[in-house]
Amino acid sequence: MRHFAPVFWAVRAALVLASVSALSPSPVWAQATLPVPKPTGAATPSGSPVVPPARASAPSRLQAHVQAPITVRMNTPARDFFGKMTGPAPMKPQAIGSYAKGCQAGAVALPQNGPGFQVMRLSRNRFWGQPELIDYLEDLGRDAPKLGWRGLMIGDMAQPRGGPMTSGHASHQIGLDADIWLKQMPDHIMTASERENVSAVSMLRGRLDVAGADRTVDPKKFTAAHARLIRRAAKDPRVARIFVSPGIKKALCVFETGDRAWLRVVRPWWGHHYHFHVRLKCPAGDGACQNQAAPPPGDGCGKALAWWMSDEPWVPKPDAKPAKPKPPLTLAALPKQCIAVLQAR
Ligand SMILES: [Zn+2]
Known part of the structure; x- marks a missing residue:
């Protein structure tokens, strides 16, 4: 290989x-x-110009x-640099570092449309990933209609050169994470403004942070088609983890009556009731990419899930001090190769 x-x-x-x-x-x-040949005005045998004239106004x-040249300052928040990158580092594709502390070289843009998928929120410019992630999403999109799901609405993947983001996610840094909406795509190609403005749908019944809350999903919102899609997403051997709200995990635990092996990678987490989050393993041969430890064995439907459904993770203790926000990652905290990724042009 x-x-x-x-x-x-x-x-x-x-x-x-x-x-x-x-x-x-x-x-x-x-x-x-x-290397692109310079337009010389020379004609081909057929009489058409060798290179079509560039449309300057396109x-x-x-x-x-x-990319404008940048001056790196090691103690500056890395998001200030990576958030400004508008295109990929022209290098061999590589996921560098770990999911929440790294960057990516040679990223590829997921096309805005493909069989069984459309990309949302184009203005965020977070539709970049490692080739492995692009392949994965295209494969899942192609299979979606067979599951009774018209197609995927793709949310955030990574920035063109990965790295920490100016808003949202702690992870999504190395081009191996993608958010997929828990809503099937419409029956038409969306306009850019629809992609900005259409809302996602929460699968929950209500708030999670009140004592005794019902944290299960609303069965009118979370359907068997949702479950089939997540199962298909999880069965792909490229997947390391899929993050969902605990109520979704619980619904999946009930849904699966056959082979339960895939449930192991579906992990309860905060958030993730408007979308599920797919995380791929490091691609084979990517020496700079750091895998996470595998999830604990078993389907994860027992005790651990019961904790997630309880008040404990959700309801603030009356005497709790507000958590101090973590300082943003500086460039110095990222793998050294990420400097080269920032500077490549
Ligand atoms: Zn995510």
Whole structure:
């Protein structure tokens, strides 16, 4: 597998360029990474110009990415740098570091539309990931209709060069995490403004942070199709973990009457009732990527889940001091390779 990798990446890059070209007639980042013949005005035998004239006014978010040179300051919050990256680091794809402390090289953009998926909130520019994540999402999208799910609405993946974000997520830093809405895509290709404004739907009955709250899902919202989708997502061997609200995990524990092995990777967590969060294992051969320890054995439907359904994780103790917010990660806290990722152009 290993020695085929260069060929694979070359093909992958060509495909990515092709799909980007479909969006933008003149992707500047492609020109920055590949030699593009200069338009000389010379004609081909058929009489058409060798290179189509660049459309200077073509609106494209990808054109925004001629990355301005940056001066790194090691004690500055890393999100201040990574949040400004508009395009990927033109390097070999690599997830660097760990899910909540790292960055990514050679990221690929998930196309805005594909069979069985559409990307949401395009303005956030968080539709980047490692090729393995792109493949995974495309595979899941392709299978979705067979599960009674029209298609995926894809939420945040990672920034073009990964790293800490200016808002939201602690993880999603190395291009191996993706949020998938718990809502199936509509029957049409959404406009950019629909993708910004359509709301996600919570699966819960109400608040979780009051004593004695019912933390199960509302069965009118969380259906068998939702359960089939998460099961399909979890059965993929590339998956390390899937995070869901404890009520969703509980519903899945009841839903599965056959082989329960997949339930092991579905982990209860705070949030995650508007979307589920898929985390992939480090891709084979990625030496800079740090896996998390595997989840504890078993389906996770017993004692641990009972704790998550109790008041304990949710209801603040009357005498509790408000938790001090963690200081943001500085560049110095990230793996050294992330500096090269920031500076690559
Ligand atoms: Zn997430």
